[in-house]
Amino acid sequence: QLKKFSTSKLISQQKRSVLDQINNFPDRHVGPENIEITDMCKAIGVDSLDSLVQKALPPNILLKKPTNLGKSFSEVETLERLKNIAKGNKVMRSYIGMGYNGTITPPVILRNIMESPSWYTQYTPYQPEISQGRLESLINFQTMICDLTGLPIANASLLDEGTAAGEAMLLCYNTNPKKNVFFVDAECHPQTISCVQTRAQGFGIDVVVANHKDFDFSKYEDKVMGVLIQYPSTYGSIEDYEVFVKNVHSKGALVACATDLMALTLLKPPGDFGADIAFGNSQRFGVPLGYGGPHAAFFAVRDEHKRRMPGRLIGVSKDATGKPAYRLSLQTREQHIRREKATSNICTAQALLANMSAMYAVYHGAEGIKEIATRINSFTAVLASYLKNLGLKIKNEYFFDTLTVELPYSAKSLISAAENAGINLRFVDEFTVGVTLDETVNKEDLQDLIEIFCNGEIHKSYKQTARRSLNTSLSDFDSLATIQNGNTFPDSLKRTSTYLTHPVFNTYHSETEMLRYIVELQNKDLSLTNAMIPLGSCTMKLNATTEMIPVTWPEFSSIHPFAPAHQAKGYQILFDELSYALEQATGFEGMSLQPNSGAQGEYAGLRVIKAYLDSIGQHQRNICLIPVSAHGTNPASATMSGLKVVTVKCLPDGNLDLADFEAKAKLHKDNLAATMITYPSTFGVFEAGIVRACEIIHENGGQVYMDGANLNAQLGLCNPAEIGADVCHLNLHKTFCIPHGGGGPGMGPIGVKAHLEPFLPSHPVVPMGGKNAIGPVSAAPWGSASILPISWAYLKLMGNNINFRIITQILGDDGLRKATQVALLNANYLMKKLEPHYEILYKNENGYCAHEFIIDIRPFQSGGIEVIDVAKRLHDYGFHSPTMSFPVVGTLMIEPTESESKQELDRFVDAMISIKQEILQVTEGKVDKKNNLLKNSPHPVHQLLTEKWDKPYTREQAAYPLSYLRKKKFWPSVSR
Amino acid sequence: QLKKFSTSKLISQQKRSVLDQINNFPDRHVGPENIEITDMCKAIGVDSLDSLVQKALPPNILLKKPTNLGKSFSEVETLERLKNIAKGNKVMRSYIGMGYNGTITPPVILRNIMESPSWYTQYTPYQPEISQGRLESLINFQTMICDLTGLPIANASLLDEGTAAGEAMLLCYNTNPKKNVFFVDAECHPQTISCVQTRAQGFGIDVVVANHKDFDFSKYEDKVMGVLIQYPSTYGSIEDYEVFVKNVHSKGALVACATDLMALTLLKPPGDFGADIAFGNSQRFGVPLGYGGPHAAFFAVRDEHKRRMPGRLIGVSKDATGKPAYRLSLQTREQHIRREKATSNICTAQALLANMSAMYAVYHGAEGIKEIATRINSFTAVLASYLKNLGLKIKNEYFFDTLTVELPYSAKSLISAAENAGINLRFVDEFTVGVTLDETVNKEDLQDLIEIFCNGEIHKSYKQTARRSLNTSLSDFDSLATIQNGNTFPDSLKRTSTYLTHPVFNTYHSETEMLRYIVELQNKDLSLTNAMIPLGSCTMKLNATTEMIPVTWPEFSSIHPFAPAHQAKGYQILFDELSYALEQATGFEGMSLQPNSGAQGEYAGLRVIKAYLDSIGQHQRNICLIPVSAHGTNPASATMSGLKVVTVKCLPDGNLDLADFEAKAKLHKDNLAATMITYPSTFGVFEAGIVRACEIIHENGGQVYMDGANLNAQLGLCNPAEIGADVCHLNLHKTFCIPHGGGGPGMGPIGVKAHLEPFLPSHPVVPMGGKNAIGPVSAAPWGSASILPISWAYLKLMGNNINFRIITQILGDDGLRKATQVALLNANYLMKKLEPHYEILYKNENGYCAHEFIIDIRPFQSGGIEVIDVAKRLHDYGFHSPTMSFPVVGTLMIEPTESESKQELDRFVDAMISIKQEILQVTEGKVDKKNNLLKNSPHPVHQLLTEKWDKPYTREQAAYPLSYLRKKKFWPSVSR
Ligand SMILES: Cc1ncc(COP(=O)(O)O)c(C=O)c1O
Ligand SMILES: Cc1ncc(COP(=O)(O)O)c(C=O)c1O
């Protein structure tokens, strides 16, 4: 049974020996020390962690089959094992292209952003006052995208190019909601086309794939709402789309253009030839390949489309003191506002990677990037010239970095000869290969590449003559490059407009300046390196260094997603073992690692349910029951999957209104497809009714989708499969320690019961998925593969652990179980400490919460205090605010996670109690209702130092309401 | 000629091609962009960098033979080549011991201190207001050392255990200056004994090595001033020294005890049995082996010896506002005060490594470390028991982690059998091996180890029977461990006192808390990640990420310094190539990489000179001419080398008083040994007289020692060898990019002319050095070997570069040359900008300075302003202050280095001009002389926020005297 998690040793039943490896990782991962745990248990009225479990969880859900992850590994062992797994991956020179390119991550960015906890442990910048650093960086990203695409508005960011294409289609659709045909040029990347096709299904959109020159508008009357083209195309060709775009517009349709940032430094930008939307992958701006991700996709539009743009947009405004301040301005998060009318469910995106690519542009500047692009283009020109000399036909007349080469011999044999030389080429068809060059290529690489074309396992007689006529000396390359220079596409397609002219792209070109810029921004941002981030539903727990280290090993970070499977054996082992471990942790029988965010998981899971229902002849089932308390992504995902959302009530005690639930299930029983339930609920309670709720759905022919955002409360205590879920997504960036990166990356794999396994997603390039697989939901086969070692390592470190100083009762899953227990303990401890001061919205019948709880700020409303006042005042106390007004307006949802120490929890309690006193001053009318510590919060230091101090409280009261702040103070950098 | 720097390709004379690798590293390394360089040249009245060189350097020193480093590599190529070199090192399991042990660096410390520029780019904490973080950490180090050694005072830190032993001897000597015999126990580490012997020579101390039980005091009458013992001994034995120490004390001598921190967690500490001094290596507390370093040595003494303790000591006091503040309290830096009477020359130490080991203790706490120590000890007990069962004799009855094993067969054959199994044992003698275990050992390692003793290339018949009687199952180990537990030394030697009871060692045991503690401290400290650190003579330039990355690769970091040479072939290549490149850069013919600081280099160089003079029959030569302007380490090093210092005057224009110099050289011509000259001088000027000065010395039979601290002004323009120096040390932690680590590590290799090569230092364990070698000056053969990749990479990146956008005239050494030119440019630019506002102390006859310059603050003294006021006020402007009062009291010495950008220089100029206005307010009597912006500076934020503001200026004037500070402000954390 353990064979799939092959690194596991069987549980030793022995007592701990002094000689055993000291694996204290679980004790490092959880905040409180064991002696404190005992005290904290006492403080909340239980005598042990196990009794807390009995009080917090309904008995009917407690784990039946223990989670068995095998013996835990120490940190050293974990890294050793991962190194061994990594060795199974072969790093080759990749010329496969298709939207993924070799790149050089500037070391200063690698070490100080990608490998820096100050950056990777940030949350999405919902609180601008303590997030100005990454907001500035994301603005830089947007500016870069606008400049390069020639379009005025860009977001920051989308998940990948494939889903960005889906979003582009939806933007066209929402603009022309009466039309439902979408033309897609056949020379788009295959994974882009497939993602669009998957996405189209839920909306009943017809996707017509053809060469754009053959698009026949007349055939679809007035039904075409948009077209998708790719520039340069997947085969490298560059078309002049000017006339084509005019034609499309004249038909009342929009033009979406997939494109490449590097090419755009030399090519006329899509905005200039009239495209409405431009999108693509920013990976080649310094973000490692990572076997497919994580990378940030970009998305830019003309001004008139900005309100329909998906995802997050950063804007500039002024704070209360008149200082310029960045904020999430068009954070449509439309799913929050439009709920079931939303057509995009994107939430977590790729902030960290967007920051990296923006920093790449900041560091190189326009000139530097243009130099890189020119070099790539020149290499391609030289290669083209050699290949032509060899008598080979280059299918694309114009090119930037990609050649599609027709061969007089078998493509497969050429590709395998190349592989023997450590080179990957793209297989196009029996007699065609693709070659895409990138900034890592040097002259020796080019020599090797040319060798491949005239040597190796190819047409023998041909080879002899070809070889003789070739001269591949380095200086020949140079002279050829000079001759070819700039002649790879016509002048009419050359870029004339400037880009990256903003000072930020022209100031930080020395490593010293770059480093200081990175640190200057980072110091404005509150991350887990500074304090607890008690965001309910976000699970901001420890992202341990040991888990993070392998991510940037070249064996994981430098593999092309479409490299032959046998070159990525290490990854295959990692996927298998991680899937096994996640199945153990959740009780499921199948797992798909493709979805690269929680919302993507929801979408994938619902599509799988729909495919299953279709397969058993239940096509008509299209109703999805969703409680009012659900996260906004749930209804959006349902809608995107072609389901109709029916909202279910909750009771005043926070539990699901089972009566309403059952009534609606019965009412729709012929059409019931699914329910989406978060468990424990977004109200922070383990409700006993969950099992019954699942039964009701099943009784009425539906499937249960569990939103796994709150899985951190379940591991080792209960699991979704036993509870009754058919599918569940796991936010690896919450429960399984992938850091949040300031708003991404994330991973949202789905676990499914056996009957759903055949429907798990496929991929058009890499064979995978179930027998009856749905189409791909992400561009890359395994989503953001390179961050999966993080979760693998966490599960390995937290396996069964015989070394704990406190041995819990139940054998198996000790590490995970302890983490979950402490997550409950920390939440309940905070709740009990805050209870005398704030109303707790929901508890279970024993008076306990799960891993998070909600405090009500509405009682102070009449006295003049809003929830935002408390949230912002918390910044003055050095804390990130809890989740505001979700799931209930006017409340704060607090989730400390297991990783917070008792001292940090106590500090938070002190802050909240002190704030309560400040609130009472206002509500009791002792201080001005409009001008007080809360309303004016947060207080950045420049404001406190202004000469004229006209506030009715002192500067010290504003800055140091509690004495710990004099020792350690985090300063907000702007005010509200 | 290039063969030694084997990675170099020959210089291509071609013009740059678009296809060439884009090696813009030199442009990343220097601050100003090329277009700014042109402007800056104009601003200082020259038309190019080359004309600046003509103005700043006397023509008689300009480079004759160009530096040839071969073609420069890009960052990617550099890392690839280093990876290949690294592969030549084989990481084995090392049980060699001898003061170096395997250890597990907690990943959170590895990534966030050792690999974090916020920590490694700090300078020595001379400015406590902006250094409270590392001062606190170094206090933690001192506390840890005091606790574990049982002595009340400890410093932070010394360079290595061997030189710490030398310092211990000198402390004994200084306490009893009339006695000159020092007893050394024969069971000290061999490198310790050798270092002591080398050090003794300069003072005429007699070192007597014998078993401590055989020390015959009567034989040396009243001559014995101290004894040195090691506890546990190099062979692992543990003695009860109580009676012995009483006896030594009764003879009026002191006891110095080399010891081991890990063992002390279980053993009675040296303070408890009466030792006066305890010292050792803190490496095994989480600091990688690094083939010998860098590691921090510790040094602790009884209270009565504290004024004689060498090195830096941190203390706690209160700042002006009454807030507790750490400072360098007993920073004896005795060489500054006592000059030629100083007997210790330590300056740069090992702050970064001291911080790491202190953090290891903070993270593990007393219990955690004791658990680790107990496990090591138990493993050793189990091993002992097996070996005894095998019929082998363990020579040491009592032990902690080391067994000395007598063999019935050849030690060499056992050692080579072990090596085949990937294991290194210590060779003791023909029939004896040593085995030292550490925290990395696990049960499988123990199995392998036992296998070695009964298998392999050993006595065959013996093996058969032995093997049969053995059972090495893991559970046998466990039961044996239980039986042996605590029986490896007598109760009387067991530790009874507590340690690490301070809260700091009991608070940060979760990774989250640890990370936050590290970040909390780091945020208090101004490092190069925040701003320019314009410390004259310290060369705080870029420490590029590419240079830093290889340091923590296991192939460099996990090799024992006494591993067989054939296991460290990569290191040998690195040493050869680096030596070659340094020789190229300096013009010398020989290089020793042993000295691990600049001061150590001085000492080594002078000892080499002395050995040379002795070798030509000039024993009597013992006079060393040193200009008044010399750094304090110079006279100290001379004294330590047995030389008599004769001070030479300087002229009012800052130049050496050549007349005085010649007169003194002639006066002492029969006894003249050497001169020590810093060039360009510490006054910041290239003086033409240097060549003549060297001639004078040579004419009078002496040798020229050049202090290479200012080599950053020379590279690629001139070199010490051509100028006339016979020896020169190179501060790799200045000119060659090793970061300063908050006060170390450093490396101070010496370059020598051919006639001195035979005298380069040897090592007692690893054969090395010249034919007539002096003894070792450091404990490890190649000093702090693991940081040498930094300088290697720098030289490789800065080699001849055909890719520069601006091609300089002279071929060869483009990168280095440009760096030096820009170092001159930046200094002259600053000087010219400040000249209208401050008096510049010294310039050359053309009005130019070298890479640094001195501004005079004394003119404001009568008006009430001291140099410290300006220094501290600079903190309010976000800058580290320049070097204060060296080499001239009442002045600031400013060295911007080439890595600072024009914008940073301009910011500094603005700050200094603004401060000048503030000064004038005081000196012109417009504001109070005692209570003003300067006298009260720096202004920490808590002070500015106090309610009662009674200063005669506003808070904003204090905090934001210039507008850039509102955008980016670094806050001092305490006041003066
Ligand atoms: C309850 C819940 N469901 C779903 C999601 C969506 O996950 P993601 O942001 O990874 O798309 C979230 C995210 O924050 C959530 O809190
Ligand atoms: C002129 C001069 N000489 C020698 C030294 C000593 O070098 P180290 O500190 O590496 O021992 C210094 C150090 O700062 C110096 O400035």
Ligand SMILES: O=C([O-])O
């Ligand atoms: O530390 C110095 O003395 O430069």
